[in-house]
Amino acid sequence: MKWLLTFGIVAIAVAGFAYWFFQQPGPRQLDMVNNIIPGDSNAKLLLSNQVYDEEYGLGLNIWTPKQVSEKPLPVVIFIYGGGWRTGSKDDYAFAGRALASRGYVTVLADYRLYPKTKFPGFLEDSAKAVAWVHDNIETMGGDPDRIFLSGQSAGAYNVMMLALDRQWLGRLGKTPDLIRGVAALAGPYDFYPFDTDMTKNSFGSYHDPKMTQPVNFVRADAPPLWLSTGLADTQVKPRNSQTLRDRILEAGGDAEYTEYSELGHLDIMMAVAKPFRYKGPVLDDMIAFFESHQ
Numbered sequence: 001m002k003w004l005l006t007f008g009i010v011a012i013a014v015a016g017f018a019y020w021f022f023q024q025p026g027p028r029q030l031d032m033v034n035n036i037i038p039g040d041s042n043a044k045l046l047l048s049n050q051v052y053d054e055e056y057g058l059g060l061n062i063w064t065p066k067q068v069s070e071k072p073l074p075v076v077i078f079i080y081g082g083g084w085r086t087g088s089k090d091d092y093a094f095a096g097r098a099l100a101s102r103g104y105v106t107v108l109a110d111y112r113l114y115p116k117t118k119f120p121g122f123l124e125d126s127a128k129a130v131a132w133v134h135d136n137i138e139t140m141g142g143d144p145d146r147i148f149l150s151g152q153s154a155g156a157y158n159v160m161m162l163a164l165d166r167q168w169l170g171r172l173g174k175t176p177d178l179i180r181g182v183a184a185l186a187g188p189y190d191f192y193p194f195d196t197d198m199t200k201n202s203f204g205s206y207h208d209p210k211m212t213q214p215v216n217f218v219r220a221d222a223p224p225l226w227l228s229t230g231l232a233d234t235q236v237k238p239r240n241s242q243t244l245r246d247r248i249l250e251a252g253g254d255a256e257y258t259e260y261s262e263l264g265h266l267d268i269m270m271a272v273a274k275p276f277r278y279k280g281p282v283l284d285d286m287i288a289f290f291e292s293h294q
Helices: 002-023 026-035 089-100 121-140 154-164 197-203 239-251 274-279 282-292
Strands: 044-053 058-064 073-079 105-109 142-152 179-185 225-230 255-260
Touching: 026 089, 026 274, 044 089, 044 121, 058 089, 058 121, 073 089, 073 121, 073 154, 089 105, 089 282, 105 121, 121 142, 121 154, 142 154, 154 179, 179 282, 225 239, 225 282, 239 255, 255 282, 274 282
Parallel strands: 073 105, 073 142, 142 179, 179 225, 225 255
Antiparallel strands: 044 058, 058 105
């Protein structure tokens, strides 16, 4: 009877944990699974919830390599996705660890989400995060002259708009010229007219929809772009990355395009985490892009 009681307690505990686990956001589940897999050991959380915007209480996390460097390290500012309505920097620690382990000071920044804000609020927030990093990252071992932007899905949209439309950083006395390159995963860049509740909510009330589309800000002197997509992505169609690549090249700019034949919309981000890197060389390709533009 005693073993039966023990078995019952263990079963209840396991069921309780499973219930709790599957109630967590997808990226947080991914991060928890990521943490039990060996690897990415050369990474530490240097700062947690460093406030960069006092007005809205927005913060960022900074990951760095454990191994001390005598020289300033290149910087990656990563903006997460979630349809401009969900997400948290704390859920994407796996991305911070992955990039920090490869020698990059990595910044994960929060931004306001719908319904607290609509376009252009999330761009204003992301621009403030970039400006804060440019002003402060040298004191944390980062090189302000080697700042890269990266993001997935809605986050890829945010960083792409900062790189292409000069006004967002310009309002803060900065310029997109401070960006060494942009590594964008499965981003929407050409999605007008708005045909989903997600885009209608975040963009539908803006007075000039054309001003919301990255493809309308193509210019030859934009920072180098690495545009990646999964051909199995049905949420953000690959044509978004293909079209932006073509427009940038036609304008005389610098853009690379990488497609992964079997990856869907979420797979491309999952492939950055240790348990799912077998899905595709997304992380290695990102690093190769960064290295080629230092």
